Structures are given as C-alpha cells and as structure tokens.
Amino acid sequence: MGSTAVVVGGGIGGLAAAIGLRRIGWEVTVVERASVLDDAGAGISLAANGLRALDELGVGDLVRGAARGQYNGGTRTPEGGWLARLDGAVLERAVGTPIMGIPRSTLHQLLRDFLPAGTLLTGVEAGPVQQTGPGTVRVDCGDTVLDADLVVAADGIGSRARSLLFPAYPGPDYSGSTVLRAITDQAVALRTDFELTWGQGAEFGHIAFQDGRVEWHAVLNLPAGTRFDDPLAELRRRFDGWHDPIPALLRATRPGAVLHHDVNELRTPLPSYAVGRIALLGDAAHAMTPHLGQGACQALEDAVTLAAALAIEPTVEAALARYDAERRPRSQAVARAARQAGRMGQQLSAPLAVALRNTAMRLTPSRAAMRMILRHHDWAPPRLG
Template identity: 80%
Template sequence: MGKRAVVVGGGIGGLAAAIGLRRVGWEVMVVERAVELDDVGAGISLAANGLRALDELGVGEAVRAASRGQYTGGTRTPDGRWLARMDGAALEKAVGTPIMGIPRATLHRLLRAALPVEVLLVGQEARVVRQCGPEGVRVECGDTVLEADVIVAADGVGSKVRGLLLPAHPGPVHSGSAVLRAITEQAVELRTDFELTWGRGAEFGHIAFPDGRAEWHAVLNLPTGVRFDDPLGELRRRFSTWHEPIRALLDSTNPGDVLHHDVNELRTPLPSYVIGSVALLGDAAHAMTPNLGQGACQALEDAVTLAAALGSEPTVEAALARYDAERRPRSQAVARAARQAGRMGQQLAHPLPVALRNTAMRLTPSRAAVRMILRHHDWTPPSLGSKGVG
C-alpha cells in the first residue's frame, strides 16, 4: 500500500499522529490553519496511558523531564475538608508512573520538536477533502493541493473535516459547563501536587509544575456563550469563601492570561472513526468533558494505534478498519465515564445530592479508588517498531 499521509490539525493529537506515522515509515504533511504554531494553553495531566503512548513515540523521556509527578493532593470541599486523598505512590506501584503535570505549551513544543520543520504546513486550512479513486484522497488548502493515501482528521471538537464527511451527525453540544484557567506568573507556595475542590455547581483545581508555578482551573455551570468583563474579579467573588491556596493562585495570575472556553462534547457517538481513507482522531472523533483528565491521553492512544495499524497491515482499508475496531469502543467508553463523572462531581448543585456524593467519597477505600482509576490508565500501546524515522 502507499505511504503518504496528510494530518489535518497541528494540536497534540495531530502532531503525535505525524510522529507515529513517520516512525513506521510514512511520509507525512501536517496542515494547520493557524498562521503560527504558538505554544499556548494552560496545564495538562498525563496518566500512564498517555505517557506510555509518548514512550512509544520516542518523546516520553523528554516529557517526563519537563513534568512534575502528582503524588500528593486529592479532592476537597470548599471549607478545605478532604473528601479523598491522592495516593500517587500506590498508583505508581500499580502502573509504573504517577500522573504527571506539564504545561500544555511545553508538551506541544516537545512534540513539534520531534518533527522536521518542512512537514508542517501552517496558515493553511483544509477546505475540501475528497476521495479520488479507491486508493487515494485529496486535501485542498486554498491553492495548495495535497494527495495522500490517508487523511488523519485531528482538527478538534469543531472538526470541519468531520462535518464535511458526516453532515448528518449533530456535532458537538454544550455540556452545561464552562472552564476558566491560567498558569500563574510566578511560583506559588503549594502543599500538594494536585487538587480538586467541589462545591455546588463549581470546581476549582490546580496542577503544580516543576518550576513552582501552577495551572489552575475553575469549572462553572454556565450557559454557552457567557463571558465576563473581569474574569479574575468574577472568580475572586465566586470563590471568596473557599479555602487557600485558591486566592493565592488567582492573585498570582496575569488577568490577560485567563482563558475561558465553553465545555463542548460529542454526546452522540460517531458510527465510525473511518470514512473512506479518512481517519478521525482525538477530539474530532470523541471530544469528551475534562472530568477524567483523559482527553489528551485518548488522542495519544489514537495516534499510536493508528500508526501501528498503518505500519503493519497489508492495506490501508485493513489498517483503518483495525484502528476503528480498537479505538472506538474504548474511547467512547471513556467519554461516557467522563460525562458521568461530571454529573456526579462538579455539575451537582442541589445540597442533598452533593451531601450524598461527599459521604460516598469519604467512605470509599483508597484501594477501591485506585482500582477505578486503573480502568482508564492501565493501557498498553501497540509497538511501532523501529523501521521509520524519529
């Protein structure tokens, strides 16, 4: 079979797919509509499954060196009482690594550094994707036309490629929540590596980084499209009675660094992640709520699984069928679990369900909590071998 691929989207999933495909001997071009691949974003937690995928891509060591392990912390109530403690050491013993916290921009930069500059086509939007015969597919980006054997659609939750190929699908819907987040300008004195605090219809959390700075996020039950003139002032008001270090994190943030996004998801599962010679990947295939911290990890799993299939199956058709069969059930199950976690966590607003949830969490043994985490974290990637380029 041929070995030319075009990846639409230069985010984490798209870059990871390009690295994987090159490692199995494919020629790759990444098309990204942004004029510059800026290193932007807040923070991200990488669980064992995502780290194992990065290891198979050859960048795991660099990512770990830029990350901070999450050994301490857990989930609290607004007055500071603990609902559940994190046992990072037990998780590390079970799967070989703790969860790692890293700035999203750093992860993006490390992935980009693993690719030659000439495979990145920036400032171009894939406007037309069409099948051209049984053995190929074409992407038209303005005056640029790219022909390939496979297209990887990694263009996010609002994927235009998905919309072109599956026009009857309802697309992403609003989850009922919005997230505001930022990275502090300077180091903040923190007693834990990672925390979540659940109130009524609101969550505040932080991820500590190796340099002492931290990412914080606030998830609120909000209608779509709501924005604040003074986001930091609004958050100081909403969380004024919540425990420290919430105030310290907000006070250490540049107002211009606050990001505000509606949380959208693909609530209606896709019937397939493959349409002809096009493979949907990451948020384009299974955009999920952030309540399990698995969005990026699932995209990394997608990337390695797709590359392994295209590197070993005799035909593109067989490889893409294998990719769909392996990835769709798992990623859609994780998406359902993330939605349920949000409904039982941050989105709960009535006092009685909140009290029942808190009691259940306090009574859950730590071993049981670790077993629940392992359902999503304990994943073994397929081997990419070493026949391609790094």
C-alpha cells in the same frame, strides 16, 4: 500499501499521529490553519496511558523531563476538608508512573521539535477532503493541493472533515459547564501537587509544574456563552472564602492570562472513526468533558494505535477498519465515564445531592477508588517497532 499521509491539525493528536506515522516509515505533512502557534491553553495532566503512548512514539523521556509528577493531593470541600486523597507513589507502583503535569505549550513544542523541519505547514487552511481514486485522497489547501494515500483528520471538536464524512451528525453539545483557567505568573508555595475542590455546581483545581508555577482551573455551571467583563474579579468573588491556596493562586495571576471556554463534547457517538482512506482522531472523533483528564491521553492512544494498524495490515482500508474497531469502543466508553464523573462531581448543585456525594466519597475504600482510576490509566500500547 501507500506511504504518504496528510494530517489536518497541528494539536497534540495531530502531531502525535505524524510522529507515529513517521516511525513506521511514512512521509507526512501536517497542515495547521493557525499562522502563529501561540499554544493557547494552560496546563495538562498526562496519565499512564498517555505517557505509555508517548514512550512508544519515542518522546516519553523528553516529556517526563519537562513534567512534574503529581504525588500528593486529592479532592476537597470548599472549607478545606478532604473527600479523598490520591497517593501518586501508590499509582506509580501500580502502573509505573504518577500522573504528570506539564504546560500545554511545552508539550506542543516538544512534539513539534521531534518532527523534521518542513513537516508542519502553518497558516494553511485545509479545505474539503476528497477521495479522488481507489488509492488517493486529496486535501485542497487553497493554492496548494495535497494528494496522499491517507488523511488523518485531527482538526478538533469542530472538525470540518467529520462534517463532510457524516453530514447528518448533530455535532458538538454543550455540557452545561464552562471553564476558566490560567497559569500563575510566578511560583507559588504549595503543600500539594494537585487538588480538586468541589462546591455546589463549581470546581476549582490546580496542578503544579516543574518550575513552581501552577495551572489552575475553575469550572462553573452556567448557560453557554456566558462571559465576564473581568473574569479574574468574578472568580475572586465566586471563590471568596474557599480554602487556601485558592485565593493565593488567583492573586498570582494576571487578569489578561485567564482563558475562558465553554465545555463542549460529542455526546452522540460516531458510527465510525474512518471512511475510505480518511481517519478521524482525537477531539474530531470523541471530544469529551475534562472530568477524567483523559482527552489528550485518548488522542495519544489514537495516534499509536493508528500507526500500529498501518504497520500491520496489508491495505490502508484494512488498517483503518482495525483502528476503528480498537479505538471506538474504548474512547467512547471513556467519554461516557467522563460525562458521568462530571454529573456526579462538579455539576452537582443541589445541597442534599452534594452532601450524599461527599459522604459516599469519604466512605469509599482507597482500593476501590484506585481500581476506578486504573480502569482508564492502565492501557498497554501496540508496539511500533
């Protein structure tokens, strides 16, 4: 089997794939089109499955050292009443860890720093990926041409590689929701580590970081492309009267810190995550809505599973067939569950439907709720060594 790979995309999935491939002895080059790595994004929650994948990659302890455990919190109504509580200590006993909150920029930096200097090429636009022979794949990067035994396309929801491999694929769909998010400029005193609050067609949530700052997000049912002249002022208007600490979090945020993105997903399942010696990974393969907090965790699972398959199988083609067989059913099932969670949670807007949902949540036994969480969190990674 060959031992050189090009990873297209320097996000969480691409960097994790590069780390995994290096752990099994491969030479890896990561190409990232951004010339300045500003790590756009706010915060991220890592569940047990993502943390176990990071452990197998060798970076789990580093990430835990920079993250904060989410031990107390749950889901509330705009008036402040509790719909459900989640005890992180109970989750920790079940799967070995609570959910961990970390700034996305910190996670990116930790993954980059774990790779040797020169592995990541920035400001490089990857062109078409071509199978140039029975055992060679080529990536045209302008003035540079990279030949390898494997290409890992971790180039996001708008993946160019996916479009080339599956030209008839319809591409991303708008979920019906748009998200605004930011990290507060300073620490904010909180009574909980994390919360979600569901109103009518709206959600406000937060996760606390190790340094006391807080990531918050607001998800709204709006037409695709909707934007505001003053996003922070618009959120203060929309969430006026919602319970504490929502007003305090908005007051602790600079207007220029607010990010706004439409929530898109790959609603049509891909028929395969691999063609020849090209593998799709992360959002390029299974971009999902954020309602289960599993997008990054699934990309991390991809990275470990891909490296393990390449370490076991006699050929790249056999390894990618194994990777596809192991990852496609699980990741697509998680994507369906995330979509359903959004429809039954944040996206509900009819008053009667919201009232019925709230009653059902209050009546759901805590053990049943925990079983639903463990369905996605309790994943055991393949061993890399």
